[in-house]
Amino acid sequence: MRVLQAVLGRLPRFATVGLLLMCALFAGPGVAGASGQGGARQPKGHPAGQTRGHPAAKPRIVPRSEWMDGAERGPPARYAKRVKAVFVHHTDTPNDYDCADAPRTIRYLYTGQTESRQWDDIGYNFLVDRCGTIYEGRAGGVGRAVVGAHTQGFNRGSVGIAAIGTFTKGVPVPEAMTAAMAALVAWKLGLTDVDPRSEVRLVSSNSLSRYPKGKSAKFRAVSGHKDGFYTQCPGAALMAALPGIRKEAARLQDR
Incomplete structure (x- = not known):
């Protein structure tokens, strides 16, 4: 058995869940009513704010039905008007997993x-796993402006992409992972014609973020979790990879 299976298999359930909550601990409440992150619902089947300016090809995305274990629950998804930015995370879990085990890790994150x-x-x-496989996370439609719970204060109008692993200083970030992230960024931001190299403004909805509630803050269109919240996520190594991801995503948009 690989290290991930061994560690998760031997720990009690509560300890396993705790291990997988490290990066997500201060991401932001998932219940829209509690966090004030909820947005207006959009008409079904219409990606919010879609334009034809600089589209990019949609990468293959594994649907959540392939990693979900049991019935779904909770209120309907909430939507923003459009997606303006991406926040990159890491899951703070082991790096030497078999890619076939990635769905199991996602299920533990979901449970936690x-x-x-x-x-x-x-x-x-x-x-995104280390082999470059992209998984749908939060429900609501991959092409729509789903409000997540990943970056406290800035969940509305943004997308949270988590790299499965731990990418602190000196840890190699797999090329397959960064290539997949660039393709996902290019497609998702291309739906609203956002240049991945640009700067955007988001308004903080929660004073627990780096900015008081109601404050307009400037971000790179592709930012790290730590840019919006007091955390080391997504790790120094992945932060250092962001310029390359922005550049490749812009190339995929023909910019």
């Missing part, structure tokens, strides 16, 4: 966030 923290769903909109 919905049971231990009592959120309505997993906080991240997408997750």
Whole structure:
């Protein structure tokens, strides 16, 4: 058995869940009513704010039905008007997993966030494993502006993408992972014609973020979790990879 299976298999359930909550601990409540992050619902089947300016090809995304274990629960998804930014995270879990085990890790994250923290769903909109496989996270439609629970104060109008692993200083970030993230960023921001290299403004909805509630803050269109909240997530190594992800995403948008 690989290290991930061994560690998770030997720990009691509560300890396992605790291990997988490290990065998500201060991401932001998943219940829209509790956090004030909820947005207006959009008409079904219409990606919010879609334009044709600089579209990029949609990458393959594994649907949540392939990692979910049991019936879904919680209130309907909430939506923003459009997606303006991406916040990158890491899950703070082991790196030497078999990619076939990634769905199991996502299920543990889901369990930890919905049971231990009592959120309505997993906080991240997408997750990417070290082999470059992209998974749908939070429910609501991959092409829509789903309000997640990943970056306290800035969940509305943004997308949370979590790299499965721990990417602190000196840890190699797999090329397959960064390539997949760039493709996902290019497609998702392309739906609203946002240049991945640009700067955008978001308004804080929660004073627990780096900015008081109601404050307009400037971010890179592709930012790290730590840019909006007091955390080391997504780790120094992944933060250092963001310029390359922005550049490749812009190339995929033909910019």
